[in-house]
Amino acid sequence: DRYTRSLYQGILPDTGAANVSTVGKEQYLALTREDPTVKIDTSTAGKASIKFGKGEATASIGTVQVSIEIGKINFEVLKAPILFLLCLADMDRLKVYFNNTIDELVQDKIRIPILRKWGHL
Numbered sequence: 001d002r003y004t005r006s007l008y009q010g011i012l013p014d015t016g017a018a019n020v021s022t023v024g025k026e027q028y029l030a031l032t033r034e035d036p037t038v039k040i041d042t043s044t045a046g047k048a049s050i051k052f053g054k055g056e057a058t059a060s061i062g063t064v065q066v067s068i069e070i071g072k073i074n075f076e077v078l079k080a081p082i083l084f085l086l087c088l089a090d091m092d093r094l095k096v097y098f099n100n101t102i103d104e105l106v107q108d109k110i111r112i113p114i115l116r117k118w119g120h121l
Contacts, residue, residue: 002083002117002118003024003026003027003081003082003083004026004030005026005027005029005030005033006030007030008027008030008031008033008034009027009030009083009084009117010083010084010115011066011068011073011083011084011085011086012083012084012085012086012114012117013085013086013091013098013105013114014085014086014087014088015088015091015098017085017086017087017088019087019088019089020048020050020076020087020089021073021074021075021076021084021085021086021087021090022048022050022060022075022076022077022078022080022082022084022085022087023064023075023076023077023078023082023083023084023085024077024078024079024080024081024082024083025061025077025078025079025080026081027082027083027084028040028064028075028077031064031066031084038064038065038066039064040061040062040063040064040077041062041063041064041065042061042062043062044060044062044063044076045059045060045061045062046059046060047060047063047076048060048076050076050078050080052080052082058078058079058080059078060076060077060078061077061078061079062076062077063075063076063077064077066084068112069107069110069112070094070096070105070107070110070112071094071107073086073090073094074090083117091105094107095107095108098114103115103116
């Protein structure tokens with residue numbers, strides 16, 4: 001299953017997620033298996049309320065900061081079956097764009113390959 005804690009699936013750019021980068025609890029736990037230094041800050045629980053499609057809004061259970069080649073990204077952790085989704089606002093803040101012709105995130109001279117998975121980038 002793509003959303004379980006057994007395998008970290010990476011970070012996917014999501015231009016539909018305009019203002020908040022998000023992750024499901026299970027994928028957060030999958031990342032902690034690879035990098036035990038990543039910790040959830042539960043003091044921020046409820047800071048964000050995220051709605052996917054026509055469903056009900058889901059309140060965050062905390063925040064996790066992830067450092068990658070392009071910078072630090074704060075993800076709101078949700079009890080929802082979702083991957084790490086990098087929002088457009090964070091892409092703008094980090095001055096990153098997605099080059100869909102070669103499937104890469106680009107920031108100046110930094111290039112990060114992106115794998116298309118399950119219809120997502």
